[in-house]
Amino acid sequence: MTSPSLAKLTDDLSQPLDQTALRSVDRAIGELRRGDPVLVEDLEGRLALALSVEAVTAEALEELRKSAGAAPVLAVTRPRAVAIGLPGQQAPVVTLALTGGLDADAIHALVDPTRRTSEGPGPTLSVAPAELGTREGAAVALAKLARLLPAAVVAPVRPPRGATAGTWAAKHDLMLVRARDILDYQTHAARTLTLVGDAAVPLVDAENTRVLAFRPPDGGVEHLAIVIGDPSAQDGPALVRLHSECFTGDLLGSLRCDCGDQLRGAIAEIARQGSGIVLYLAQEGRGIGLVNKLRAYQLQDEGFDTVEANEMLGFDADERVYLPAAEMLRQLGFSQVRLLTNNPDKLRQLARCGIEVIDRVPHVFPSNGHNEAYLKTKAERSGHMF
Numbered sequence: 001m002t003s004p005s006l007a008k009l010t011d012d013l014s015q016p017l018d019q020t021a022l023r024s025v026d027r028a029i030g031e032l033r034r035g036d037p038v039l040v041e042d043l044e045g046r047l048a049l050a051l052s053v054e055a056v057t058a059e060a061l062e063e064l065r066k067s068a069g070a071a072p073v074l075a076v077t078r079p080r081a082v083a084i085g086l087p088g089q090q091a092p093v094v095t096l097a098l099t100g101g102l103d104a105d106a107i108h109a110l111v112d113p114t115r116r117t118s119e120g121p122g123p124t125l126s127v128a129p130a131e132l133g134t135r136e137g138a139a140v141a142l143a144k145l146a147r148l149l150p151a152a153v154v155a156p157v158r159p160p161r162g163a164t165a166g167t168w169a170a171k172h173d174l175m176l177v178r179a180r181d182i183l184d185y186q187t188h189a190a191r192t193l194t195l196v197g198d199a200a201v202p203l204v205d206a207e208n209t210r211v212l213a214f215r216p217p218d219g220g221v222e223h224l225a226i227v228i229g230d231p232s233a234q235d236g237p238a239l240v241r242l243h244s245e246c247f248t249g250d251l252l253g254s255l256r257c258d259c260g261d262q263l264r265g266a267i268a269e270i271a272r273q274g275s276g277i278v279l280y281l282a283q284e285g286r287g288i289g290l291v292n293k294l295r296a297y298q299l300q301d302e303g304f305d306t307v308e309a310n311e312m313l314g315f316d317a318d319e320r321v322y323l324p325a326a327e328m329l330r331q332l333g334f335s336q337v338r339l340l341t342n343n344p345d346k347l348r349q350l351a352r353c354g355i356e357v358i359d360r361v362p363h364v365f366p367s368n369g370h371n372e373a374y375l376k377t378k379a380e381r382s383g384h385m386f
């Protein structure tokens with residue numbers, strides 16, 4: 001499943017930014033992360049209550065059934081459906097009808113591979129495919145945006161005659177969010193980043209450095225541009241590093257990956273070459289968030305590789321979108337770059353966002369006795385060039 005923003009429903013980015021839509025998705029993300037249900041409206045106007053699987057308890061399930069007045073289903077992504085052995089699915093989302101036998105514990109066992117239980121999928125009434133624009137597909141996409149496990153319990157809602165989605169949501173004190181806005185969120189949130197900070201920050205390996213902060217319109221986490229020297233498009237394509245945030249590698253010196261070396265190495269290399277930019281992107285865990293990356297590490301400690309671990313959790317191997325990086329480069333005046341990377345996908349993704357990569361500059365660091373398997377998997381399964 002390509003990330004929902006790349007399968008965006010509206011291609012016309014010149015449309016005025018719909019702040020209401022952004023706000024509704026951002027608020028719905030907060031509700032899900034608080035463990036509260038939201039009301040999702042699909043592309044045909046059908047409604048459902050959606051609850052993050054991380055908030056599922058016996059009481060929450062009962063409450064959902066009562067409020068909706070209909071039996072819920074469990075919606076998981078295709079990678080998770082494959083991981084739990086459901087029959088071959090082509091759709092991006094798969095729903096399981098929740099029979100009496102599928103209680104809160106069984107749901108957690110189905111969706112979270114780090115929960116050790118011997119239970120199998122249990123008695124499920126039926127398995128059905130769902131597209132992204134459905135209530136179930138949109139609920140799963142929203143859980144991904146919330147950096148939760150990418151699965152949801154979804155209960156169809158039929159408001160009484162005369163009630164609208166808005167009045168029904170207000171009456172039940174629920175956040176109403178539309179599938180269309182969920183699927184367009186990342187595109188819209190990246191489109192108008194606002195420069196909100198710009199300060200000189202001399203670095204040990206690059207004294208002449210400024211750090212610029214760009215805030216997305218939804219008020220989300222800022223992306224940073226570490227500008228070294230005085231790069232100018234007049235002097236040709238800038239030397240650039242797209243660096244996805246890695247708390248464990250960048251800050252703690254984790255030996256599980258090569259991020260820390262790559263971050264410090266990029267700053268030193270750009271300073272050595274005179275000027276350039278490190279874009280520090282709020283995309284922890286290849287876009288799945290720190291908590292899910294820690295879950296992925298638990299699975300890797302059981303012998304799965306970094307791609308398998310993502311997929312067992314229900315994610316794609318890489319959930320990142322590069323629209324924020326392209327937007328920052330555009331605002332900094334660059335449409336052509338030389339890219340410090342070993343990852344060919346970054347070149348393809350930047351090209352799709354309108355940034356021309358004139359040259360790939362290898363960015364390889366020696367393994368450290370802990371990250372060989374990780375680097376080997378990136379080479380063998382993600383096409384990284386070491």
Ligand SMILES: Nc1nc2c(ncn2[C@@H]2O[C@H](COP(=O)(O)OP(=O)(O)OP(=O)(O)O)[C@@H](O)[C@H]2O)c(=O)[nH]1
Nearest residue numbers: 243244245246257283284285286296306341342343
């Ligand atoms: N999901 C997941 N993410 C990881 C794991 N190890 C590191 N990461 C994340 O992977 C990302 C690495 O980002 P980058 O170093 O910018 O990019 P890259 O895809 O490795 O490609 P390069 O440009 O060649 O470094 C960071 O967000 C890390 O948090 C892992 O085992 N699982």
Ligand SMILES: [Zn+2]
Nearest residue numbers: 246249257259
């Ligand atoms: Zn890392």
